[in-house]
Amino acid sequence: MTTNQLTKTDAKGTVPGAPLLEVDNLHVEFRTRDGVAKAINGVSYSVAAGETLAVLGESGSGKSVTAQTIMGILDMPPGVITKGEIRFQGRDMLKMSGEERRKIRGNKIAMIFQDALSALNPVYSVGFQLGEMFRVHKGMSRKDAKAKAIELMDLVKIPAAKQRVSDYPHQFSGGMRQRIMIAMAMALDPELIIADEPTTALDVTVQAQVMDLLADLQRERNMGLILITHDLGVVADVADKIAVMYAGRIVEEASVHDLYQRPAHPYTEGLLASIPRLDLKGQDLYAIKGLPPNLMRIPTGCAFNPRCPYAQDVCRTDVPPLHEVAPGRGSACHFAKEVLDGNRG
Secondary structure (H helix, E strand, O other), X not given: OOHHHHXXXXXXXXXXXXXXXXXXXXXEEEEXXXXXXXXXXXXXXXXXXXXXXXXXXXXXXXXXXXXXXXXXXXXOXXXXXXXXXXXXXXXXXXXXXXXXXXXXXXXXXXXXXXXXXXXXXXXXXXXXXXXXXXXXHHOOOHHHHHHHHHHHHHHOXXXXXXXXXXXXXXXXXXXXXXXXXXXXXXXXXXXXXXXXXXXXOOOHHHHHHHHHHHHHHHHHHOOEEEEEEOOHHHHOOOOOEEEEEEOOEEEEEEEHHHHHHOOOOHHHHHHHXXXXXXHHOOOOOOOOXXXXXXXXOOOOOOOOOOOXXXXXXXXXXXXOOOEEEEOOEXXXXXXXXXXXXXXXX
């Protein structure tokens, strides 16, 4: 086999199967007057071209802070990156200059924000805001940028795009605004998209439409996708693998099938039990007891131990590492193997 065969790349210059993005042992904290909040505590994950990674967890688990750090839009201060690397196509973005990061942001990595109404400027038409990507990054004229904006609106299946390109955000429904956010992220044909709660505040029918649209665009363009959500039901049909976060750490990682079939961490088990089910009609929904921890005072040992129905003494003193419990599966639980074997007491 020749060297060229070993390093064969696709049309975008990506080695098939190689990670587009690698987050390695990332630590982020917020230094405030009230104290230091440890928002990210050693997060590591990767995503390849054409692959979908779902990052799950309750509010405050660190999902969005990790995404903001990747994009280089974290407020610093009060945010401080204390350790770790974020490698895009092998290059550590945390060591790049601001100008180098700007060339990657939008062109190579794009983000879909969770609240489209807040993310879109209410005083500019959607066509102007979509066209801005081409005016700034490609130097296009306003006329050409407007034509590209119409193409993007057609791409995300907004009806009568040519007539609606001059409309303002408030003139669109929530689902249509989210499509515009997707179009904005797709504008420069990025290789990786981070979608932060893209279906928040949408009804279930529109949620399904938005997720189907994202999946279709991903397949067509072989993009990597990081889907951030707290809703396991949303990711069941689109994700390849899942990382579950709690108190700034990944506590479980697995393929979608494995995680849904047999969770290897009590927190994941609680999240799955909280999903409404038709066979439990009329019964009270399950809820994980207690509240997520205060990130300024994370419990000793396993951060989940105050809420865990199976916690033992070791859980209150020793932090469990994220370790392999089966091929392709990781869990940060002292008793993960017992969980998988069905021998938990």
